[in-house]
Amino acid sequence: MGDSKTRHLVGVWNPAYGADIMETHVHLLREQARQFRDGDQDEDDVYVWWGKIRSSRRQEAIKHLPEILSIEEELGAEDGAAEREVQLYLTDYRSLYVAHVAEITADDPREDDDETHIPPIYRPKDIHCDCWFKLWDIRRLVSDDTLAVVEELRKLRNTAYHDNPVSLYGGMVDLPLIVTRPDGSRYFESDVRAQLTGGKYWVEFDEEFSGIGAIERDLRENFFGESNWARLDTGTRTFIATAESVFRDHRNDVAFDFSPVLLGFAKAFEVQTNLLLKNAAGRMKPRDRMANIDGTSVDLATATPHSLGALAKLLGGNEELNSLLKRQFASGGEWFTASLPAIIKELAEHRNPAAHSSAIGRETVRALRNQYLGVGCEGEFVKLAKVRPA
Numbered sequence: 001m002g003d004s005k006t007r008h009l010v011g012v013w014n015p016a017y018g019a020d021i022m023e024t025h026v027h028l029l030r031e032q033a034r035q036f037r038d039g040d041q042d043e044d045d046v047y048v049w050w051g052k053i054r055s056s057r058r059q060e061a062i063k064h065l066p067e068i069l070s071i072e073e074e075l076g077a078e079d080g081a082a083e084r085e086v087q088l089y090l091t092d093y094r095s096l097y098v099a100h101v102a103e104i105t106a107d108d109p110r111e112d113d114d115e116t117h118i119p120p121i122y123r124p125k126d127i128h129c130d131c132w133f134k135l136w137d138i139r140r141l142v143s144d145d146t147l148a149v150v151e152e153l154r155k156l157r158n159t160a161y162h163d164n165p166v167s168l169y170g171g172m173v174d175l176p177l178i179v180t181r182p183d184g185s186r187y188f189e190s191d192v193r194a195q196l197t198g199g200k201y202w203v204e205f206d207e208e209f210s211g212i213g214a215i216e217r218d219l220r221e222n223f224f225g226e227s228n229w230a231r232l233d234t235g236t237r238t239f240i241a242t243a244e245s246v247f248r249d250h251r252n253d254v255a256f257d258f259s260p261v262l263l264g265f266a267k268a269f270e271v272q273t274n275l276l277l278k279n280a281a282g283r284m285k286p287r288d289r290m291a292n293i294d295g296t297s298v299d300l301a302t303a304t305p306h307s308l309g310a311l312a313k314l315l316g317g318n319e320e321l322n323s324l325l326k327r328q329f330a331s332g333g334e335w336f337t338a339s340l341p342a343i344i345k346e347l348a349e350h351r352n353p354a355a356h357s358s359a360i361g362r363e364t365v366r367a368l369r370n371q372y373l374g375v376g377c378e379g380e381f382v383k384l385a386k387v388r389p390a
Contacts (some may be wrong), residue, residue, distance in 0.1 A: 004184040006089040009069050009101075009133075010156065010166060011176040011205050013053065022090065022097065024119040025050060026138055026203055029219055033131070033201045046201070047136055049109050049118050050088070051129030052176060060128050062159070065106065067178060069131065072104040085186045088133050088176070089141075089156070093168060095213075096142040096149045100188040103134035141234050143213035151230040156181055187234070191304040196235055196271065207227075212241040218246065223373050228385040233275055239268035240381060247369055251362070258365040259358070265372055266308050266351040269344050272384055274305040276336065277315075279389050280328035288324050289313035308348040316341030332387030343380055345383065 013021045025048050032046040052062075057112065062068075074084050109132055109263040110118055122129070127356040142148040150168045156179040166179060188202070197205040214291040219241060220229040229237065243264025281289040283299035289300045291309055306314065315322065315337060326333030350368065353360065373379045 004180060004182050006074060006086060006180070006184075007085045007159070007180050008089065008181060009068065009071070009131070009176040010089040010091070010172075010179055011091055012048075013090055014053070021119075021121055022092070022095075022324070024121060025135075026206075027119065028119055029138060029201070029203045030133070030207065031373050033204055047117060047134050048138075049113065049122070050090070050133045050135055051122050051127075052133075053122075053228055054128045054130050055213050056126070062174070064174060064178065065130055068176065069104055069106060069143075071101075071178070073336070075101065085188055086114065087181075087187065088135065089153070089179075091149055091153070091168075093149060094144050094146050095140070096152055098139050098141055098187050099133070099135040100137045100139075101133055101135045104131060105134075105347065106131050108132070109134075114131070137188055137201050138204055138206075139234070140206045143210075143216065144219050147214055147226070148216070148230075149195065151226060155183065155185075155230075158356065185233075192235075195305045196267065209242050211239055212238070212245050215241045215245045215248070219373075223379065224382055224385065228382050231388070232381070232386045233271055234252035236268045236272040239264045243268070251366075254362055257359040258362055259353075259360045261365050261369065262347070262351050262360055265267065265368070266347055268381070269310070269347060269384070270305070270308045271317075273308075273311050273340065273344065274386055276329075277306075277311070277325070278303075280325050283328045283390065284324055290322075291318065291321060308344050308351065312341050312348055316345060325341065328390055330388045330390045335383055336387045340380075340384070355372065 014379040024292055029048045032041070032048070035041045036043050036046050054061075071086060077088055086104075087329070088101050090097045090099060108129070110122060115123075121127070133299070141152055146168075153166040153168055154258070156166045156177075158166050159178045159180060160174065163180070166177060171177075193199070193202065205247055216237060218225060219237075226231075232240075243261045246264065247258070247261045250258070278301060284301070291300055291314060292298075293303075293306070293314065315325075322337035326337045329336060347368070350360065350364065370376060371379070372381050
């Protein structure tokens with residue numbers, strides 16, 4: 001569960017300072033991550049600075065700078081459970097990224113930090129910044145899809161405008177915006193990252209799953225619909241789109257091993273089901289959300305993400321738990337507890353050979369892909385997207 005009261009920020013990068021401004025930050029961060037993996041530096045040294053560049057036409061500091069700097073006090077603050085996660089959303093109106101903020105300061109890091117953490121864009125003497133954000137990681141949310149950016153930003157509430165949803169059209173003034181996120185979503189939890197990326201940083205993971213923006217757009221417009229697609233987690237959408245991209249690229253190749261397609265769909269179900277389960281369990285009494293998993297009693301509201309097979313057993317074999325769980329959803333609770341377990345159990349059985357290098361044929365994957373995406377039927381992923389917490 002996240003903290004819906006934590007303040008976050010929204011900024012825009014200006015192509016006037018270079019079309020590749022985001023890429024330069026991403027490149028430096030990936031290089032820091034590579035050096036960490038090679039044992040050449042500590043994990044604490046994996047970061048990059050992002051500066052809020054001051055326009056040459058504006059000499060005075062931004063009016064709400066003190067409020068921006070005050071968010072620094074929330075970094076690492078204890079809220080009785082987990083550390084708060086402060087996020088910086090960055091967009092050029094076509095793509096959207098979210099960064100994990102480690103520090104916010106008005107002090108210029110160029111004075112005492114080395115160039116390996118500061119992109120070249122900030123090196124000219126005439127570049128001045130109102131404030132700086134030290135970023136631990138950067139994650140891509142939307143690629144080359146303005147309508148999807150609009151939908152994602154609407155999930156945030158602008159504190160300067162009576163907590164109304166952030167609007168891309170007319171609302172991007174007095175940047176960076178200070179916002180909250182009512183759903184409390186977190187993007188950088190270490191246990192989730194470990195499960196989904198194999199421990200890699202999100203900035204590394206995104207490099208491997210680039211070039212799927214057109215597929216995501218097509219899925220949103222022609223399979224899911226805007227509202228259903230927007231309700232799916234970013235990771236869920238990435239895995240669905242990547243699996244679909246592989247399928248489309250090789251659909252006419254009867255000799256191709258379609259295992260990666262099933263692995264992608266399995267990860268998508270895994271991500272979304274875990275999120276919904278954790279959210280629902282968090283609304284239950286502590287004694288009611290305890291479950292036995294492989295002989296160990298765990299709290300479903302705080303446990304690390306479960307594998308697809310474990311989810312199938314958990315949801316498919318505990319009627320008392322399911323009865324309590326389905327009450328925690330405003331819609332889709334009956335399907336989540338009664339139908340989903342069989343769907344993910346079947347997928348887990350197909351996925352296991354795929355995960356162990358056994359080839360999976362085209363026709364098997366085609367049938368499952370059609371069932372999940374809704375080719376000739378209502379897709380299981382659409383049904384999953386319609387499951388909403390109470």
